[in-house]
Amino acid sequence: MIVNGQRETLEAPISVTELIEERGLRPERVAVELNGDIVPRNKRSEVMLHDGDTVEIVTFVQGG
Amino acid sequence: MSTTDNGATSQDNAEPSLDELVGTATNTAILPEPDAHAYDSIATGESDPLILGGHKFTSRFILGSGRYDLNLIKATIENAGTQIVTMALRRCRTTDNNLLDYIPKGITMLPNTSGAHNAKDAVRIARLAREVCQTDFVKIEIEHETKYLLPDNRETIKATEILANEGFVVMPYMFPDPIAARQLEEAGAACVMPLGSLIGSNKGLRMRDFIEVIIANAHVPVIIDAGIGRPSQAAEAMEMGADAVMAYTAIASAGNIPLMARAFKHAIEAGREAYLSGLGTVTEGHAVPSSPTNAADYLH
Numbered sequence: 001m002i003v004n005g006q007r008e009t010l011e012a013p014i015s016v017t018e019l020i021e022e023r024g025l026r027p028e029r030v031a032v033e034l035n036g037d038i039v040p041r042n043k044r045s046e047v048m049l050h051d052g053d054t055v056e057i058v059t060f061v062q063g064g
Numbered sequence: 065m066s067t068t069d070n071g072a073t074s075q076d077n078a079e080p081s082l083d084e085l086v087g088t089a090t091n092t093a094i095l096p097e098p099d100a101h102a103y104d105s106i107a108t109g110e111s112d113p114l115i116l117g118g119h120k121f122t123s124r125f126i127l128g129s130g131r132y133d134l135n136l137i138k139a140t141i142e143n144a145g146t147q148i149v150t151m152a153l154r155r156c157r158t159t160d161n162n163l164l165d166y167i168p169k170g171i172t173m174l175p176n177t178s179g180a181h182n183a184k185d186a187v188r189i190a191r192l193a194r195e196v197c198q199t200d201f202v203k204i205e206i207e208h209e210t211k212y213l214l215p216d217n218r219e220t221i222k223a224t225e226i227l228a229n230e231g232f233v234v235m236p237y238m239f240p241d242p243i244a245a246r247q248l249e250e251a252g253a254a255c256v257m258p259l260g261s262l263i264g265s266n267k268g269l270r271m272r273d274f275i276e277v278i279i280a281n282a283h284v285p286v287i288i289d290a291g292i293g294r295p296s297q298a299a300e301a302m303e304m305g306a307d308a309v310m311a312y313t314a315i316a317s318a319g320n321i322p323l324m325a326r327a328f329k330h331a332i333e334a335g336r337e338a339y340l341s342g343l344g345t346v347t348e349g350h351a352v353p354s355s356p357t358n359a360a361d362y363l364h
Binding site for chain 1 (some may be wrong): 128129130131132134150151152153154155156157158162163164173175176178188191192193195196197213264310312313
């Protein structure tokens with residue numbers, strides 16, 4: 001699995017919610033994209049991630 | 065200019081007419097005797113709102129949130145009197161000390177698409193930004209390189225059309241080409257945001273002649289987005305009829321950031337009021353007397 005451009009090994013499938021929790025991120029501050037499609041907030045607990053998936057987790061930073 | 069998407073002017077609303085308060089631009093001598101606070105509603109924007117995608121704003125100052133100490137953001141926003149703050153979307157490593165924790169409630173968040181090289185990237189970033197903060201506002205920025213950071217008008221028009229159709233309030237950063245400005249309007253932009261000079265250059269309105277053409281022909285607000293380096297330049301932009309000014313570098317590079325934010329607020333309000341008042345005529349090669357010139361009344 002590739003998360004934010006970094007290759008990682010996924011032992012077993014996990015949900016998007018679990019991935020956010022595992023990284024210590026606040027779910028209300030991020031958006032998640034799975035293989036190019038947004039995972040809506042209300043689907044995060046049911047959408048499962050598998051090895052081979054590409055995930056982007058994004059948030060807001062300062063910028064003009 | 066102050067128009068909504070459907071072309072209705074803000075004066076069509078039931079609010080106090082601006083004309084009632086300021087009289088005509090050419091004959092202020094016939095004003096009824098105003099009380100001292102007759103113009104307060106203009107200064108506060110209540111009778112002269114900036115309308116973007118049907119949303120009303122009383123401030124005409126959009127503030128960039130970049131690069132200064134997060135602890136200064138609240139004071140800077142308050143001193144600026146701003147209601148719209150821009151931000152960027154990036155990969156998330158931590159949500160500790162997140163920018164959104166420092167933005168006061170009630171501020172409209174304006175995510176930009178910086179990092180986008182084409183329309184497809186910009187659309188992707190805009191959708192993700194909407195997912196983070198549930199806002200429909202997006203400032204499109206499509207740039208190919210980091211030396212000049214010039215916007216790609218053609219890709220920006222493409223992205224504007226796609227995002228406007230998805231219900232976004234699209235605010236496109238653009239090179240001040242009047243033809244592109246018209247095409248952005250046709251594509252559904254809520255405003256156009258021409259650059260005054262290169263981003264972060266503090267050089268002011270180097271593109272003035274072309275921005276004037278855009279302002280003269282626009283049916284959506286014209287917001288000067290880049291290069292405004294000092295309050296006098298912001299006032300100049302507003303005097304010539306810009307609907308709002310966005311600034312960041314001028315404020316972030318000041319010695320006292322919140323104080324400079326306040327200076328910009330005053331300059332933008334002053335420029336707007338000057339524009340509404342109607343500037344005097346410029347003369348060339350001769351003076352215009354400001355005292356009576358009847359020869360018979362002189363003491364000699």
